[in-house]
Amino acid sequence: MRSPRPLALIGGGPxxxxxxxxxxxLTAGFVAADGGVAHLTDRAIRPLAVIGDMDSADADAVAAEGNPVHRIDEQDSTDxxxxxxxxxxxLLLGLGFLGGRADHNLAAMNALVRHAGAPLVLLGGEDICFHCRDTLVLDLAAGTRxxxxxxxxLTGCLSEGLRWTIEGLAMRPDGQIGTSNMALGGAMRMGFDGPGALVILPRxxxxxxxxxxxxGAP
Structure with a gap:
């Protein structure tokens, strides 16, 4: 399906x-990932589509309520x-993919860096999380996490407005990471020598x- 405006994806998590x-x-409507449709049904919100293998929702019941169901019967990928x-x-905004089960959180973060399409921002209870694909420039208050x-x-190649520079810092999942840095206030710029950097900020x-x-989207 196509939309000229941002869409919200809603999963089965909190x-x-x-x-x-x-x-x-912020968006033009909701697309439910399988059992995430229950969150919309509870609030009388009709999804634009329900997509997934439908192992967490009754496809017939969902369709009977007038919801378009796009069933994808394979188990090699998440909903x-x-x-x-x-x-x-x-742009896509993901709800119900952070919080709850740790394996679901990790799978969602894995999808963030593997997905090459529209920018995806995951919304959690305290945080937002997204993949930094290019130079990122934000206006942040001093002390912002x-x-x-x-x-x-990956290696940091641009670092401005951070208390601890990441420029020249070699990072990897099983080595140096960059959590709990802090903005100095004003323009914050960061960039990396390749893909793979997840940025986590207050919601x-x-x-x-x-x-x-x-x-920055095409």
Whole structure:
């Protein structure tokens, strides 16, 4: 499916009422990943589509409620990955993929760095998480937490506005990481010599981050 505007993906993990409200304000509608449709049904919100292998939701019951179901019968990818393959949009906001089970969190973060399409921002209880594909520039208040987790070996090649520089820092998942850094205040710039850097920020920065990622989207 295609959308000229950002879309929200909703999974089966924890989703708070404020998550739904933020997504309504930032996107054109919801696509449910399999059992994530229950979050929308509980709030009388109709999804644009329900995508997945439908092992967590009754496909017939979901379709009977008038919801378009796109069933993908394979077990080699997660329902989030199935949604990412099936959707074209300028930006995606993921709810219900952080929090809850640790293996689900790790699988969602893995999908972040493997996905080559639209920018995807995962929304959690305290954080947002996204893949830094290019130079990132944000306006941050002094003391804002800035965390970087490498999902592949990479080296920081640009570092401005951070208390601890990442420039020249070699990071890898089983070695040096970059969590719990801090913004000095004002413009913060970071960049890396390749893909694989997950950026984790406080969730109040969601609107600014989505705006910046949209500006860089093709």
């Amino acid at each position: 989703v708070a009422a404020e998550d739904i409200e933020e997504a309504i304000g 989030l990955e199935k949604c990412l393959r099936a959707i074209e949009a300028p 800035v965390s970087i987790f490498p999902m592949a070996p 109040h920065l969601l609107a600014q981050v989505t705006e910046v990622l949209l500006q």
